[in-house]
Amino acid sequence: MSKRIDVENLNVYYGDFLAVEDVNMTIDARSVTAFIGPSGCGKSTFLRTLNRMHEVIDGAYAKGKVLLDGEDLYGRGVDPVKVRSQIGMVFQRPNPFPTMSIRENVLAGVKLNNRKISKSDADELVESSLRGANLWNEVKDRLDKPGSGLSGGQQQRLCIARSIAVKPDVILMDEPCSALDPISTLAVEDLINELKEEYTVVIVTHNMQQAARVSDKTAFFNIAGTGKPGKLIEYAPTQEIFNNPKEKATEDYVSGRFG
Amino acid sequence: MSISSDAPTGPSSPKSSRKELPDVGNPAADKIFSGISLAAGILILVVLAAVAIFLVAQALPVFTADSEDLSQGSFLKYIYPLVIGTLIASAIALLLATPVGIGVALYISHYAPKKISQAVGYVIDLLAAIPSVIFGAWGASVLAPKIVPFYDWLATYFGFIPIFEGPASQTGKTILTAGIVLGIMILPIITAMCREIFVQTPLLQQEAALGLGATRWEMIRMTVFPFARTGIVSSVMLALGRALGETMAVTLVLASGPLTASLIKSGNQTFASEIALNFPEAYGIRMSELIAAGLVLFVITLVVNVIARMITSRYKEFSGAN
């Protein structure tokens, strides 16, 4: 279920503006990869190009290759919707569908696509997804209550369960804990550790301790100044990035001297 | 809904054992849906163009017709009393409704206790919801007879002013009564828009003014009015647009007739009322004449509304609201 991602010469544009310049990297399967860097360095933008979610933003487009186990996501005739069904995404702020119950939220990927599913299969999928998101025990008695009635951390795990339920190969997380309190953050971080058993996880975070805690490899992005494109500065195992980075900029950033 | 994973997925050949991709539906469906919604949008433009084109097409015979077929000999002669009558009625309505409307809006936004202001908001919505024919009937059978003594009084003491020249109408069905009813009808428009803008006045500015020892009125004059000025103007313009085209209040309330300067005698006529009164029995050139009158009304309201919108949009840019 887990797949590797190879990025080759990827440039991301907003209209005429080059937002991210020439990224090359390989993201391993069954691992957690963290993107860190100062605000506006293009790490979230880059993350979105990994499942073509950037195309939702007006005027944004990418040039280059993103290979999912060798298949180019930007090849001719590739349907972005299919890409997203294989590469899921969890957002900064928990966003359960307010019109749906917890159960319906988990089944959203199936139901919104009009796929037929038997009740027993659905029950099974709901339970396995919620268990996968460490949420089952907390919500099993109120599956028919609205998802928006949960706490922030529970909502975020519900969103993760919702992503798991479509059985993706990769899960992208865009600062998934930035709107959560410390205890909820811990729960989500624990979950990320478990998720890498089955999925390739890529996480953007502002919190360097979080990157250090959860990720196997870390990529540091930086920006030279306003109006300049963001660049991948260094990409290495997390231990290395935090303990003996090769680049001066990385060292300054992780030691808190800037950013 | 049946196309599954056999869609092309790019040049790189499938090398691993590919799992069955979930069915996400046909990409063409997106195109169809966006096409339909685009078509609906364009249809609106078409309808508006059609309104103009069909009215022009039906009105055209007026300009080529023999003068003896026209009700007043020439279209211009026919149209100008209507323009003046419509403007008089609308002006009366605005004169009455603007101060009261702004006052009520201020009452809701800055004077009334919160609970009462909400209730007043409902009441104003209620006023807006009453069908115009009911206002018309009320104006004709309640207001008009009651207001006769007032008109007599005006004619007696102010008759030297041309607009109050007597003898006053003894049915009360005059252009002034029609203007009053129109004013009541456009009051909710002005109130609702002004209220919305008044409550958007930055609280910090208001508190700063009060903190400097300003009375409530001084605070309103210094912060609320400057902030809301353009909004008030555009609400008045929109209300004017509504007053110009309102039909029933005038048709039922006004005993129409030729143009007169006096507001308290029967006489005068507005576009909308002229059309509503005569169209059901009209045919041939007379019908074209009425449609041409409608066209003129359309153009006048269009101009008024476009001006109002332009003011509002400029205002939005300045205030950064929205």
Add this chain to the structure above:
Amino acid sequence: MSSSTAVTSRLTSGQAPKWLVPAIGLGAVVLGAALSALIGFSIGTWAIFAGLLFVIVAPLVVSMIEGRRKGADSFVRFLVYGAFIVALIPLVSVIWVVLSKGIPGLSMNLLSTSMRGVTGVHDNAAAEGAGPIYGGIYHAIIGTLEITLLATLISVPIGLLTSIYLVEYAKNGPLGKAITFFVDVMTGIPSIVAGLFAASFFALTTGDPSERTGLVAAVALSVLMIPTVVRNAEEMLRIVPNELREASYALGVRKWRTIVKVVIPTAISGIASGVTLAIARVIGETAPILVTAGFVTSINWNAFSGWMATLPTYIYYQIMTPTSPTAASISETRAWAAALVLIIIVMLLNLIARAIAKFFAPKTGR
């Protein structure tokens, strides 16, 4: 606030005593009655004189005691309160008149019969007390409901789809801007002009210059209804958080399914209440019906052929051309009863709209 107590501090000194303004009010009422009696007493003149006296005298007194600034402040305050009272008068009067004149005419007979066969003879008899009031509004209710329903069926799909185009597809393109602008323009079309448009459209397309049916009226009402629906639905779709759309896309859901199954359900309560309000607005339209649907006194179920009556045109014709010119009061009774029914329908629609907005809003929890 009061300085009438023995304690005088700098903060409370120089203020008018609390009882002063009410006292002036009382004085104004008494004096107003006296003045109005001079020119022939009536409640109207009494109220006007009392109000004027109060609004002028009270601020003058306040400004003498507390200074000009306070005087101006209280003058404006009384004006604002006055404006509110003045605005209430017509509303209360209209509702009172509709109730008091409408209720006597309301009967099962009124609701269940048309005006077919009712002539001046019947009305003259009724006016002399020699017979019951014949005739009713059954045909007009049918016409109102059918025409409004047709107009809704035309306007809601067009309006909703247009708002979807504007919010979800148009971005900031010139076409989107043009549509927004012209929808605004359409909002200002006088209702009689909408009626003329529908009439001339059908006149030219059917070749019959006086083609008048329920359908023509429904088209006229749609011209009035579409912009209201578009503007409201647009507003409602715009407040659906973008995050929900993104969540759906990220699950591999197509844009159109996202719109239909996520965006619209989230906004549905607002859209539905907006549509209900739009219906409430057009259901009372009279002028466009006059020029498009004609008028009949008997039942016509077919909106696609033949003339139709609606409640507003029924009211209009009963007042303008009474069935019996010598016993107009009978027609007026029927008109007010019809007005009462119409106002009840409109108010019900408004209440329904509020209820929809309140009870079916998505529960956001937090």
